[in-house]
Amino acid sequence: MNPYLQIRQLTKKYGGTVALQEVSLAVERGQILGVLGPNGAGKSTLFGCVLGFTRPTKGEILLEGHPLTDEERTSFGYTAERVALYPQRTVLENAAFFGALKGLPITEAERQLARVGLQSASALKVRQLSKGMLQRLGLAIALCGQPQLLILDEPFNGLDPALLDTLQSILREEQERGATLLISTHTMSALEPLATHVAVLLRGRLAAFDTIDSLQAEFGQSDSLEQVYRQIALQDPPMEEVFA
Amino acid sequence: MTETRTNYAKRLECEQLAAAVSWPCSFESRRHAGRSSNLSRQLRLIASKEFNDRFRSGWVLACVLVWLGAIGLTSFLGLLQIGRIGAQGYERTVISLLNLVQYLVPLLGLLLGHDLMVNEVEERTLRLILAGGLSRARFLMGKFLGGCLTLTVPLLLGFTVAGTAVGLTTRDSSVAPFIRLAVSGLALGIVFLGLGLMVSTFSRTRIQALVFALLTWCLAIFVFDLVGLALLVSTKSPTAAHEIELICDATHVNVAADVHSEFDITTNAKPRTIEPTSNSSFWLMLNPVDLFRAANLETQLGFNVSLWTSLLVTSLWLVVTLGAGLWKLKQTDL
Numbered sequence: 001m002n003p004y005l006q007i008r009q010l011t012k013k014y015g016g017t018v019a020l021q022e023v024s025l026a027v028e029r030g031q032i033l034g035v036l037g038p039n040g041a042g043k044s045t046l047f048g049c050v051l052g053f054t055r056p057t058k059g060e061i062l063l064e065g066h067p068l069t070d071e072e073r074t075s076f077g078y079t080a081e082r083v084a085l086y087p088q089r090t091v092l093e094n095a096a097f098f099g100a101l102k103g104l105p106i107t108e109a110e111r112q113l114a115r116v117g118l119q120s121a122s123a124l125k126v127r128q129l130s131k132g133m134l135q136r137l138g139l140a141i142a143l144c145g146q147p148q149l150l151i152l153d154e155p156f157n158g159l160d161p162a163l164l165d166t167l168q169s170i171l172r173e174e175q176e177r178g179a180t181l182l183i184s185t186h187t188m189s190a191l192e193p194l195a196t197h198v199a200v201l202l203r204g205r206l207a208a209f210d211t212i213d214s215l216q217a218e219f220g221q222s223d224s225l226e227q228v229y230r231q232i233a234l235q236d237p238p239m240e241e242v243f244a
Numbered sequence: 245m246t247e248t249r250t251n252y253a254k255r256l257e258c259e260q261l262a263a264a265v266s267w268p269c270s271f272e273s274r275r276h277a278g279r280s281s282n283l284s285r286q287l288r289l290i291a292s293k294e295f296n297d298r299f300r301s302g303w304v305l306a307c308v309l310v311w312l313g314a315i316g317l318t319s320f321l322g323l324l325q326i327g328r329i330g331a332q333g334y335e336r337t338v339i340s341l342l343n344l345v346q347y348l349v350p351l352l353g354l355l356l357g358h359d360l361m362v363n364e365v366e367e368r369t370l371r372l373i374l375a376g377g378l379s380r381a382r383f384l385m386g387k388f389l390g391g392c393l394t395l396t397v398p399l400l401l402g403f404t405v406a407g408t409a410v411g412l413t414t415r416d417s418s419v420a421p422f423i424r425l426a427v428s429g430l431a432l433g434i435v436f437l438g439l440g441l442m443v444s445t446f447s448r449t450r451i452q453a454l455v456f457a458l459l460t461w462c463l464a465i466f467v468f469d470l471v472g473l474a475l476l477v478s479t480k481s482p483t484a485a486h487e488i489e490l491i492c493d494a495t496h497v498n499v500a501a502d503v504h505s506e507f508d509i510t511t512n513a514k515p516r517t518i519e520p521t522s523n524s525s526f527w528l529m530l531n532p533v534d535l536f537r538a539a540n541l542e543t544q545l546g547f548n549v550s551l552w553t554s555l556l557v558t559s560l561w562l563v564v565t566l567g568a569g570l571w572k573l574k575q576t577d578l
Contacts, residue, residue, distance in 0.1 A: 048578065053371050072377070073375065085372070088300070097289070151375075
């Protein structure tokens with residue numbers, strides 16, 4: 001049986017710069033894949049290719065065994081590292097607009113706003129929101145329509161502990177519902193209780209991809225995700241050696 | 245708690261935004277929804293959002309006022325230089341308005357189109373839109389349709405209200421030239437909206453797009469005719485001279501169309517006609533402004549621009565500009 005999402009030999013080059021090099025991985029339904037790596041490792045490029053706003057140079061992305069189409073992306077939810085919405089429009093208008101693009105009624109936008117605790121702020125203009133509220137709005141938009149695949153780019157950045165708990169419980173609920181999640185982050189402590197699998201990208205290449213337990217076993221004495229990540233990152237030669 | 249009137253209005257707009265169609269919530273049930281209904285819904289959403297944004301910003305109202313003022317003033321004060329005040333008939337209003345429309349409408353189209361795409365790219369909202377499953381082609385078409393709506397509403401409102409006022413005041417029933425001016429002016433605006441949209445997809449920043457849009461305007465309105473004249477002078481080709489005299493030279497066009505000459509007691513200038521040649525259509529295809537000018541001066545020039553020529557040229561320009569815009573958008577990594 002075909003995996004839910006399969007990425008095959010994905011390569012992305014910007015001129016002479018290789019952002020992704022022959023990355024291959026597969027994710028089953030209901031899994032939570034944490035995508036780790038330093039800045040510039042290719043995490044956002046990988047997400048961009050899956051979401052259709054970055055064109056791969058080579059390789060393919062398959063959804064349930066066939067090439068991913070624009071139409072199928074209506075079943076995806078996405079929040080960017082820097083949530084960008086229409087500042088002159090209200091919270092509800094933004095959520096309703098992006099929901100409507102997927103064919104969803106306004107009640108679905110209202111439901112998701114309530115879920116992330118933004119119901120009382122629905123009449124506020126987006127430009128009036130704090131960073132935390134903006135992130136919650138981005139999440140509410142991503143959650144609209146019970147997405148089959150949720151892609152979250154650095155969702156834990158700048159969240160206070162209470163909000164972090166809320167986000168983690170929402171993501172757990174989504175997984176229990178059957179959604180597949182791809183999460184990139186530098187906050188490994190927040191990801192560890194959620195992720196079933198981890199992929200580590202280093203300079204555009206897939207340095208590791210497995211379950212957290214398998215990676216911990218492979219890199220003995222590593223009892224936290226952060227330690228596993230450090231061990232993997234150590235295998236990668238520093239930049240000076242690469243260019244020597 | 246009772247909903248306030250403002251909140252109710254906003255909610256109503258949101259509900260309209262959500263297409264007022266009851267769509268099933270889960271993806272599994274939605275995936276069977278027809279492709280064509282998705283297409284029309286998405287186009288409608290993007291277009292209506294564009295129009296709503298422009299309406300809120302005051303653009304639409306400002307355009308309506310500009311057109312009402314321009315048409316009204318041109319008609320009522322158009323003969324001021326010969327000492328007459330009062331409304332002119334439709335034909336004279338058309339001649340007086342011709343220059344204004346050929347300068348202002350392309351500018352409006354370009355200004356409207358220049359930030360349609362680059363704004364979404366710069367603000368990074370395009371990422372979220374594409375991530376929601378909207379194809380680039382649909383987004384471009386939605387934006388173009390929204391731009392058309394934003395251009396059409398004020399132009400038609402302005403022409404209709406002012407045209408009715410002119411008709412009632414002068415009791416002139418020969419409204420055909422005025423309608424032709426309105427329709428061809430609208431087509432001209434839409435062609436330049438397409439050009440503006442293309443400029444927008446090729447630009448990296450809004451400032452760059454604005455500069456390119458203004459350069460395009462200068463090129464179409466001034467440079468094209470000047471280059472044509474320069475070609476004439478340098479080659480001294482009689483055929484080219486004839487073509488340029490017919491289509492490009494604003495001075496001769498104005499002489500040919502000089503409706504004020506009958507009031508001019510110092511000269512015996514008469515409107516004259518210029519025989520067209522087979523190459524005229526070629527020149528007209530190169531610049532929509534010249535096509536617009538020729539289409540509205542048929543009687544004065546004795547030159548017939550067929551409806552099919554106009555439709556063909558307008559369609560070709562739209563296909564080329566939107567096609568180039570889509571090609572560039574598809575090449576763009578966000």
